Amino acid sequence: MTAPATSPSPHAARPWPALWALVIGFFMILVDTTIVSVANPAIKAALDPDTNNLDNVVWVTSAYLLTYAVPLLVTGRLGDRFGPKNIYLSGLAVFTLASLACGLSTSLGMLIAARAVQGVGAALMTPQTMAVITRTFPADRRGAAMGLWGATAGVATLVGPLAGGLLVDGLGWEWIFFINIPVGIIGFVLAWMLVPSLEKHPHRFDIPGVLLSGLGLFLLVFGLQEGEHFDWAPWVWAMVVGGVGVLVAFVWGQRRTTREPLVPLDLFRERNFSISNLAIATVGFTMTTMALPLMFFIQLARGLTPTESALLLVPMALISGVLAPFAGKLLDRTDPRLLLVPGLILTSAALFWYAALMTVDTPIWQFLLPSALMGIGSAGMWGPLATTATRMLPPRQAGAGAGIYNTTRTIGSVIGSASVAAFMQARLEANLPGAADAPSGFGGGTLPPAVAEGFSQAMAQTVLLPASVLLLGVIAVLFLRRPKTLPAPSPAPVASAAAE
Incomplete structure (x- = not known):
């Protein structure tokens, strides 16, 4: 039954403290993803050193993304039914405990299994962040809140690789997962104290x-991932x-069910919601696939350490983190296309630039330039897309809408992770014939010059895949429209603490 609504609590009147508490968990999820991308070569060297198939270690990412994507449709509804605070705290506990299991893994299979459990925890958490924003911020202030959401992604792209590099170099790859434990505990306590207990809505689940x-x-995903193998x-x-x-x-x-559907297709009648979902799928595909070939190239072909590799991403993270809040505030007053079209184009251009630079002779400092360009593009991409998708959602469908949006983003990431594994292996076979049958694997340190050139060409060609896919997102957002009217601001109903 729906919990009785009461007068707004101080938390509902001041939604920013609640959002900051939720952002800690969201930040941890993003950091975990970027940390793993930097640590993949080290994980392969430790747990899978004797093969030349890079798709084995890619399953460390794909298993996480797969179990992240599948439950998202229902976890958004769980937040509506049982309260976003309760579901968020449950997911944070699962994620933190799974991080401990990841760090204790002694085989690649064990790590992949623990990462799959991590994905379930992340799936429980993610929709609740967007649902709380939708239900506690009025529509005309939602862009600023989503700007913080986008800035979190920018800062995570800096902290993740840097922390990953330092931890892998100093303590070992296991510590990229152990670091989640204190962060998870702090995030749990703050969310328990600051996130309001919002009104619940009854839902029937489409098993x-x-x-x-x-x-x-x-x-x-399994077919795409293992096809080349x-x-x-x-x-x-x-x-x-x-x-x-x-x-x-x-x-x-x-479409045909007489019960409450898992995906309310009526939401797609809202034009901006539909287009934003299509665009975020291309963004998820791109941001997942670009890191793998780039990090393998930087560390194996050019010989940089994980920390040195991460430093090349500093311009992107700093610029994105600084500009994202301003982009969010600007979006509250302007046409979303004015931010999204240049943001997506600049991000795609940065990837084409990366591909052109990925040779054994390019001075390392030049990789800072496309990183900076990508930072500008990212600021006009993450927050503005989320705001445009959720701006017109009714409170009752906040969880469902957030679940659908995050599902399409994660499906893009899952397909991207699976596709890049197959594409990367195909490019390696094309540029280094017989590499899969070589007696030594790619996990044993810097590649010799005779192999590094072909390996670099394969990784550069792989980066062209996400760069091209993102251009589909540019085409999609051209069909967005500026909302003519916004819902009148109103405080979110809050359930009593006892009802939670």
Whole structure:
């Protein structure tokens, strides 16, 4: 039953402290992702040193993204039904404990399994952050709140690689996961104290829809991920086609169901919500895939340490973190296309620039330049897209809308992670014929000059994939429109503490 609404609490009147508390958990999720991208070479060297297949270690990312993506549709609804605060705290506890298991892993398989549990925790947490913003901030101030959300992503891109580099170099790859434990405890206490207990809304859960969406995603991702490893055997293609078919059946079922659907398709009648979901899928694809080939190139072909590799990303993180709040405030007063089109174009241009620089002879300092350009682009991308997607959502559908938005972003990331593994391995085979059969693997330190040139070409060609996909996002956001009217500001209903 729905908890009785009471008068707004001080938390609802002052939503910023609650948002800052939630941002700690969101920040931890983002840092964890960027830390792993820097640590992948070290993880491969420690747990999978004897093979030349890079797709094995990519599963450390793909398993996390897969279990992150599948539950998002239902975890958003769980926040509506049981309160975003309760679900957020549950997810934070799962994520923190799974981080401990990741650090204690003694094999690649064990690490992948622990990362899968981490993904479930992240799936419980993420929609609640956006739902609280939607339900506690009036629409005409939501851009500033989402600006903080975007700035968090920018700062995380700095802290993650730097912390990852320092921890991997100084203490070992295990500590990129152990560091989550104190952060998780602090975030749990602050969220318990500062996040309000918002009104609950009753929902019925579409279990067949959950099963179909999970099965479809698994078939699609596993087929893409392992296709190159199994020489694209007929059964691999059957998995990919079957996954697409199951997802089509899922959408058809959501449209025909007489019960409450897992995905309220009516939300897609709002033009900006639909287009923002398409665009964020391309962003998720791009930001997941670009880090893997870039970090492998910097560390294996150029011989930089994880810390030195991370320092090359400092301009991107600093510029994005500084500009994102201003972009959010500007979005409250302007057409979203004025920020999103240049933001996406600049980010794509930075990736094409990276690809052009990825040779064994390029001076290392030149990699700071596309990093700075990407920082400018990112500031006009993350926060503005989230604001545009959620601005017109009714409070009752806040959790569902946030779940759908984060699902499409994570599906883009999952498909990107699977695709980049196959594409990267294909480019390696094309530029270094017979590399998969070589007696030594890519996990043993800096590559010899005879191999480094072909390896660099393969990684550069791989970066062209996310750069091109992001251009599809540019085309999508051209069809956005500026909202003519905004919902009148109103305080969010708050449930009594006892009801939570």
